[in-house]
Amino acid sequence: MRLTGAQIVWESLVREGVETVFGISGGAVIHLYHALPDYPIHHVLTRHEQGAAHAADGYARATGRVGVCIATSGPGATNLVTGLATAYMDSSPVVAFTGQVATGVIGTDAFQEVDITAITLPVTKHNYLVTDVRELPTVIKEAFHIAGTGRPGPVLIDIAKDVQAAETDYVYPEGVYLPGYTLPEEDASEQIRQAAQMLNEAQRPVVIAGHGVVLAGVEDELLEFAEKSGIPIVTTLLGIGAMPETHQLCLGMTGMHGEACTNLALTEADLVVSLGSRFDDRITGPVGQFAPQARIIHVDIDPAEIDKNVPADLAVVGDLRDVLPALIPEIEKRDHPEWLARIQEWRDETAKRDIVGKETDDLLPQFVMRQIWHATQGDVIVVSDVGQNQMWEAQYFVHHRRRGLLSSGGLGTMGFALPAAIGAQLGCPDEQVWVTVGDGGFQMNIQELATVAQEKLPLKIAVLNNGYLGMVRQWQQLFFEARYSGTPLLGPDFAQVAKAYGITGLTVREKEQVGPAIAQAMDTDGPVLIDFCIVQEENVYPMVAPGAPVHDMIRRPDAADEQG
Template sequence: MTKRCTGAEIFVKSLSREGVETIFGYPGGTVLPIYDKLYDSDFEHILPHHEQGGIHAADGYARSTGKTGVVIATSGPGATNLVTGLATAYMDSVPLVAFTGQVPSHMLGTDAFQEADITGISMPITKHNYLVQKTENLARIIKKAFHIAGSGRPGPVLVDIPKDIMMQEVEFSYPDRVDLRGYKPNYRGHPLQIKKAAEKINQSRKPVLYAGGGVIISGASSELRQLAEKAQIPVTTTLTGLGAFDERSRLSLGMLGMHGSTEANMAISHADLIIAVGCRFDDRVTGKLDEFAQEAEIIHIDIDPAEVGKRVAIDIPIVGDVKGILTELNKKVTEKSGNGWGSQIQEWKDMDCRKCSEIGENGRLSPGPIIEEIDSLTEGEAFIVTEVGQHQMWAAQFFKYSHPRQFITSGGLGTMGYGFPASLGVQVGNKEAPVFLLAGDGSFQMNIQELATAAKNNLPVKMVIFNNQYLGMVRQWQEMFLDKRYSSTCLRRRADCPPRCSEPGEDCPEMIPEFIKVAEAYGIKAEKITEPEDVRPALERALAEPGPYLLDCLIEVEENVFPMVPPGGSLYEMILEEESE
């Protein structure tokens, strides 16, 4: 006999049935019934200090474990605080289920206290969303939400639950499976298309594999490696694809795109065949579209048919799951001992384009060596989580990623404030693993309140702040393309500074805040590093500390990220280094 349960009980039981272990959530008026049931449940519940922190943490948890992240927020402001996190997850295809409380059904549409139309607001930034209208539907909707979030091309799903729905009692039964008439992702690639692709690969003299985050989501790294090795195809990855292919391999070209490596961008520009796998030809990847890969035919493998042909015309589209398709493809490609352009690629590689001085010009730290030090100290095994900006690009360029899910970053949306809470989620999902947050001094302050979450849960994330006292990436664009007019990018600037100033100097005011004092206020150990020789010992102390640790690294203030494809430029027109004056 089925037992009668309240909506809140159904919620808790349904989550258990979905195998959920960890919930990131922030309570409030309309989710009180759920929180009352959570009080007696076995879930690990992490309380962030802002709903945005909660959803980014759930996102980091999901990206690093491959499980679906779960976040709870209350109605109104709680729900709207999830918006950036939903958009971030949607852009990078992260499986999340966000539950929001809602005002009771009879008050919907009356502008009740803490009412916001979150299903309306989140429509374009979720894979799907639901407003639960009857308690009888709740279990089925939760089942559907997890199914949609985690299958096909994953993405966030929001479930909005009015408070009365949580309190009403109905009979509970959880469906084993759901059948959604309008949602049937196609997993199996068309055999004929696969055959055509294999033929093209076998004929190609200058092939390149261009791998995106889809390879990681699909769990297809070893199939990708097999293809690359069997047919001797060099591999470049996107930002979100870092880790899909071992960068220590001879066949790795590193990242492509705006701040990609010379070898990757030149190889794409001169290839006769591009095999694009689990990626979407983002504008930061392609540069000027008309001049992208002009000499190449393109095979595009992706599970989302809408990505095929969206920005670039495709010669051989294969829609389906990357892993299965690569497995089939590997059976059909012929083994090669080398390809027609290995020596050409080696020439580009030898240019070693990543420019970062050993020591900054003004004696301050240089960012590249700090990241290489982290790589060497952790033997390349750490999770690297980033915020957004210059440090994010350095993190992409200077660490050698070897495993999928190792590099966690907001790629599509470029969300400042993502990294720190995400790193906490990564640590929650991977308790024993070393987790490094690489942050800018600007981004870190966008969710700095989560220091409390790190401290209270003793999450041993090592926070490394690349402190240049500027919003560095924006400043770089101002320097390069806007006559060095540093409009609102100096973080040392105070009200009594001259109205226009583009020359950082000795007399500039001190940076606010002093990060190590902030960390101390939360009971987190911290040090400030100014000398290159202090970097390694400080990192060793951080790693030895069982709790969280913050390193405030004062880096060269006007260091730039190179190479750079100027906005609107072609991939082969990279700016390789600073123009000397």
């Protein structure tokens, strides 16, 4: 079959099972777009290439399939970078196509030329510059393989403009030959046996479930493991959904704004098992003071994560899809009554500080999140942005379903939520998708409202509007003499903005309007934006101060004390 480079791209995408791509056209991808209408692929035109990258990422996170985005050369390509870095930090499988200037002028600073493979080198799992059309099928095959296997990640393919127009005989390879790319294949059975022994001997064990559990799709196995071993599970932000938060053994999110009981449990634990987490500094605090009494078992598919941040007493390098089923038969049925009772004391103490039950007329963000959870029963996909809104979502929305929360964890990319939700909604058309976002982050990719409108996506967008870059303001309040430098934020009337795009827009200023507005949003077929004008200077508690050990938390003043 004789095809042009542009046709090869689409034909190969079809063979990879791709149905939806996100992108923006331009001079260096005009051949690509010219060929597109001949293929059964839905192209979603975002309004900024960053939106395309986040949408592909959101699509991947929601579905587990590889997300695809497209941009032209130069500024189109550089606009992808934040989205690729976001996907890279969170191990999300994305394949990005960029146009490059024609091979004859590469290196001449031609119009819209940029060396995007060099620029994206540190934020992609791998990348390619294709200057010969005959290489293109192999490159695409490899890119999908690399993006979607092992520890997933983004791969970029930069295709020179003339390559897209050039013809060659098309054969899509059956497999890949990548001698430098190996997946864990060593037999880990001895390490698994040792891990089981350590688990069986432990008196105060805790498991940290990370994004790896979600990426591997072993939520059922984790539940079985937890119930057999009786070991409490804490999750990272991206591990939320790995274990139903409604389960007694799931203690919730740990780390800087984690449940107090999780940080205290880790501090008193005699064994900490990380399943697919990388001991990020937001989880550990200063590593020297992390889990000081514990031996550490680190299970990861990426050998480079072992001993990177926290040294492991036992390393198990492998795919959780292999490791957990091998581990479960080896562990004893345990209950850990004393340990769980100790943890329950901490949980009860935290419950007393719960602000949601507090008698107040203030419109609190925690209340809004809790109301959204009540109304949806958690049976939705939530895409949260970054900052205070993200932490309130993680704390007050109870996630019981897998892949029910998508968020930018590692890179902490404000502006992620709206475009990522576009991808999630397109990947999961039968699900209800909620966007929870601050007024700061929302304005970073607010242009994607146009994409929502054009694609008629029924997103429910909850803007927690406090007129600040709230998390930074909180840091300024607590650690920088309350000098609110560069954090007060004047936003537009978001409901009016939504209406201008043809999207239903609501404004909520009073507590009693919250429930009805959420109900109205859920009853509306199309997209709805609710602008929640929350109290301006509410903080996220508990908080581990930067540089402090995780047990040393700044706690919310006891709700009972405050009232009394």
